[in-house]
Amino acid sequence: MSEGALVVLIIFISIGAWVLFMVYLRAAPKSAPEIEDSIMAPGSELTPRPRQSFDDAAGVTRRQFLNRAYVAGIAVALTNFALASLDFLWPRSTGGFGGKINMGDASQLRSQLESSRVPIADGATNILPPGIFLMTYEGTPDAAAKVPAYVLANTAQTGFVALYRKCVHLGCTVPFCNTSKWFECPCHGSKYSINGEYRAGPAPRSLDRFRVDIVNGNVVVDTSTIITGPPRGTVTSQPQPEGAHCVTISGA
Numbered sequence: 218m219s220e221g222a223l224v225v226l227i228i229f230i231s232i233g234a235w236v237l238f239m240v241y242l243r244a245a246p247k248s249a250p251e252i253e254d255s256i257m258a259p260g261s262e263l264t265p266r267p268r269q270s271f272d273d274a275a276g277v278t279r280r281q282f283l284n285r286a287y288v289a290g291i292a293v294a295l296t297n298f299a300l301a302s303l304d305f306l307w308p309r310s311t312g313g314f315g316g317k318i319n320m321g322d323a324s325q326l327r328s329q330l331e332s333s334r335v336p337i338a339d340g341a342t343n344i345l346p347p348g349i350f351l352m353t354y355e356g357t358p359d360a361a362a363k364v365p366a367y368v369l370a371n372t373a374q375t376g377f378v379a380l381y382r383k384c385v386h387l388g389c390t391v392p393f394c395n396t397s398k399w400f401e402c403p404c405h406g407s408k409y410s411i412n413g414e415y416r417a418g419p420a421p422r423s424l425d426r427f428r429v430d431i432v433n434g435n436v437v438v439d440t441s442t443i444i445t446g447p448p449r450g451t452v453t454s455q456p457q458p459e460g461a462h463c464v465t466i467s468g469a
């Protein structure tokens with residue numbers, strides 16, 4: 218459900234709940250007169266004096282009205298909260314982080330990425346949600362087939378790599394350095410190859426990633442599951458930087 222549709226639904230439900238509440242108020246049977254037993258008429262012998270309802274037409278006292286309004290208000294608020302929670306938790310089938318993202322024609326993407334050697338990132342396209350890089354795999358299918366994380370990510374079959382931009386050290390966003398052709402984290406200097414393999418710094422492993430499939434000739438990135446990156450020491454391509462580093466932190 219889209220955000221706009223959810224807002225409209227919530228508004229309609231709120232209005233509907235309020236209309237139902239007002240109908241209920243009008244239709245509620247008149248309650249029996251309440252007995253005010255603390256105020257006695259002068260000269261009477263403990264004879265209780267009936268108290269009049271404040272609104273005979275509606276058949277409710279002020280207290281009853283306020284109580285019902287209070288309950289109705291809470292019910293509307295809880296309904297809105299439940300709908301908002303449902304929308305938040307509802308799995309997205311397409312688009313957006315958490316769903317399957319159709320990146321478009323695989324052969325076009327392959328030629329673009331192989332000639333530029335610059336990963337497609339969020340911001341470069343409206344297709345990718347924040348936090349993902351798409352690149353072609355620069356190792357061989359045989360090398361990819363030996364790395365469990367690459368098997369889960371379907372790397373050998375597709376020849377594409379979809380990386381999670383979150384540094385596996387402490388979670389900073391990792392930019393791509395166009396001179397070294399590595400990903401270089403500005404926070405503490407961890408470095409990863411163009412396919413996200415660990416090369417330097419305090420990061421405990423390679424970048425996490427997502428499964429890629431080719432569906433009807435299109436590249437589809439499944440962001441519903443984050444695949445843990447392969448361990449340090451995984452070197453299936455680009456063992457050395459191709460130019461100057463963008464991030465130089467001593468000790469990294």
Ligand code: FES
Binds near residue numbers: 403405
């Ligand atoms: S968060 Fe990236 S190196 Fe620390």
